[in-house]
Structures are given as structure tokens and as C-alpha cells.
Amino acid sequence: MEKVYDVAILGGGPAGLTAALYAGRARLDTLLIEKAQPGGQIAMTDEIENYPGQLVEGESGSALVARMVRQVEKFGAERCDDVITGAELSGDVKKLVGGKGEYLAKTVIVCTGAHPKPIGCENEGKFIGSGISYCATCDAAFFEGLEVFVVGGGDSAVEEALYLAKFARRVTIIHRRSELRAAKSIQEKAFANPKIGFLWDSVVTKADGDEVLSRLTVRNVKTGELTLLTADENDGLFGLFGFVGSAPNSGLFEGILELDNGYIKTDENMRTEIPGVFAAGDIRAKSLRQVVTAAADGAIAAVQAEKYINA
Numbered sequence: 001m002e003k004v005y006d007v008a009i010l011g012g013g014p015a016g017l018t019a020a021l022y023a024g025r026a027r028l029d030t031l032l033i034e035k036a037q038p039g040g041q042i043a044m045t046d047e048i049e050n051y052p053g054q055l056v057e058g059e060s061g062s063a064l065v066a067r068m069v070r071q072v073e074k075f076g077a078e079r080c081d082d083v084i085t086g087a088e089l090s091g092d093v094k095k096l097v098g099g100k101g102e103y104l105a106k107t108v109i110v111c112t113g114a115h116p117k118p119i120g121c122e123n124e125g126k127f128i129g130s131g132i133s134y135c136a137t138c139d140a141a142f143f144e145g146l147e148v149f150v151v152g153g154g155d156s157a158v159e160e161a162l163y164l165a166k167f168a169r170r171v172t173i174i175h176r177r178s179e180l181r182a183a184k185s186i187q188e189k190a191f192a193n194p195k196i197g198f199l200w201d202s203v204v205t206k207a208d209g210d211e212v213l214s215r216l217t218v219r220n221v222k223t224g225e226l227t228l229l230t231a232d233e234n235d236g237l238f239g240l241f242g243f244v245g246s247a248p249n250s251g252l253f254e255g256i257l258e259l260d261n262g263y264i265k266t267d268e269n270m271r272t273e274i275p276g277v278f279a280a281g282d283i284r285a286k287s288l289r290q291v292v293t294a295a296a297d298g299a300i301a302a303v304q305a306e307k308y309i310n311a
């Protein structure tokens with residue numbers, strides 16, 4: 001007979017890892033399923049400065065995640081990598097169907113997080129990997145000494161611009177308004193960085209180039225004026241990094257769980273409308289998506305899963 005876990009956690013970002021930690025500590029038979037490397041979006045972040053009690057100055061997202069994974073392993077949660085493509089959640093035993101097999105559990109905690117939204121310019125898909133990226137930590141080194149553009153004005157855009165400035169000759173933040181959305185402490189660092197410049201009230205409408213990205217059309221949203229930016233002849237290319245927010249990874253649950261703009265609806269105890277099914281972290285409909293709120297959600301979901309099993 002196939003094994004039935006107490007809890008199957010789908011997604012290994014901070015919410016999933018914290019749920020696994022709490023479930024493991026409660027001695028629940030726990031399986032954490034992750035499709036790639038653990039860490040989720042935070043593993044792509046160069047520097048975290050607002051996780052309470054953080055000990056390491058300037059710690060990267062991947063370093064924080066590595067410590068979370070070690071803690072999860074210490075408390076005995078099983079981990080597997082698989083891509084889940086089907087879910088049957090209504091019965092007492094829930095089933096998750098993946099490429100490598102089927103997984104049964106009494107409870108499921110959905111922590112599938114979110115993914116970067118596209119910039120929305122013409123030819124965007126064509127230049128992904130040959131000039132366009134959504135991960136500075138992954139791709140900054142390719143632009144050593146070159147010119148780079150960043151789209152967005154939130155925490156991600158400004159923090160990643162600061163990281164890119166360690167590699168690139170010049171970084172220009174293209175923002176659709178004349179004021180950043182990012183936290184003031186992050187803004188101050190960017191304004192003080194001589195390598196970082198700004199193109200206000202502007203959006204990128206088109207990416208272009210032969211083989212690699214070397215031309216960008218930018219539209220001023222106030223005047224409608226179009227400007228063509230061209231890579232320096234000696235460089236031959238430049239980079240375009242998109243940080244215009246994120247969208248939920250909830251496709252698997254459409255028609256199964258109640259969604260709000262694509263985000264899974266829960267009560268304050270992380271319960272969805274299906275008994276034994278919980279959601280935690282960025283995938284959940286809520287007001288603040290941070291590592292600390294994802295971790296808190298994960299802890300609550302695991303405790304509620306334990307209560308559900310023991311009821």
C-alpha cells in the first residue's frame with residue numbers, strides 16, 4: 001500500500017520550509033515537494049535586510065535559505081523534487097500527482113509562491129537569456145562592465161539595481177512614475193550610488209537587436225515621446241532586468257480552490273475551504289508578502305494541520 005504522509009507541503013520557499021520545520025518538530029510524517037532548488041523567489045535575492053534577528057550583515061537570500069533547509073533536515077522532514085501537475089484534494093486522503101509519482105497525505109499545505117511578471121514590451125520573449133533577465137543574482141555577472149537597465153520602482157527593482165551596480169558600468173532604473181515605491185532605506189542607497197541613474201515617467205515598449213539585446217524603445221508616459229536607446233558600439237549589447245512585481249503560481253488549483261485575483265483565499269488560520277488543505281506564503285491572498293510573513297504563514301499552517309489530524 002502506498003505511504004500516506006501526515007502532511008505534504010508543496011513548495012520549498014520560506015513558507016514551505018517553515019511549515020516543514022514546524023511539522024517536523026511536531027513529529028508529523030512530513031513530505032516537502034519542490035520542483036527545483038529550495039528557496040523560491042528569495043533565493044534569487046542578493047541581500048535581505050529585514051528578516052528579524054538576522055545575524056549576518058548583508059546576507060543573501062540563498063544563504064538564509066540554506067540555513068532554513070539545514071534546520072528542516074534536522075527535524076526529519078522528507079524532501080523530494082518533482083513537478084506536481086494534478087491534485088485531488090477533496091477526500092480524507094489527498095493526492096498530488098507529479099512527473100515522478102503520486103503522493104498521498106492527510107493534509108496538504110500549498111506554498112507554491114509567485115513568479116516574476118513580464119515587463120510587457122514587444123519582443124520580450126525573444127531576448128530572454130540574450131539580454132533580458134528577471135534575476136540579478138543569476139545573471140549580473142554576464143554584464144560585467146556593461147550598461148544595464150532595470151524596469152520597476154519597488155523594493156525588488158531598487159535592491160537588484162544596487163546589486164547590478166557591483167558589476168555593470170552603469171545602471172539606469174526605468175520607472176513609470178516620478179517617485180519610487182521602494183522602502184526609503186533602499187531608495188537612499190540607490191540615490192547615493194554614483195553608478196545608478198533614473199529614467200522617470202517611462203516604460204519600455206520594445207526590445208530589439210541582432211541576436212542579443214542592443215536597442216530599447218522607451219516611451220515617456222506623460223509626453224508620449226519615444227526614445228531609442230542603443231548599446232555602446234564597443235559593448236554591442238546591454239542588459240534589461242524586469243522587476244515589475246509578481247504573479248501567483250496557482251494554475252494547478254484553478255477550479256479546485258477559491259482564488260482571489262489568482263491568489264488562494266484562506267482564513268487567518270491558513271485554512272482553505274477544503275478541510276485539511278491549507279495555503280501559506282506569497283500564494284495566499286493577503287496584504288504583505290515578505291519572508292517574515294511567509295514564514296509566519298507556514299508555521300500557522302503546520303500547527304493547524306496537526307490540529308486537523310488530531311481532531
Ligand code: NAP
Nearest residue numbers: 049050120152153154155156157176177181243244245289
Ligand atoms: P512591487 O512592490 O509590486 O513593485 C512593482 C514595481 O513595478 C512598482 O514600482 C510598479 O510601479 C512597477 N510596475 C508594475 N507593473 C509595471 C508595468 N507593467 N510596467 C512598468 N512598471 C510596472 O513588486 P516587488 O518590488 O517585486 O515587491 C513585491 C513584494 O515583495 C513587496 O511587498 C515588497 O515589499 C517585497 N519585497 C521586499 C524586499 C525587502 O524588503 N528587502 C525585497 C524585495 C521585495 P508603481 O510603483 O507605479 O505601481
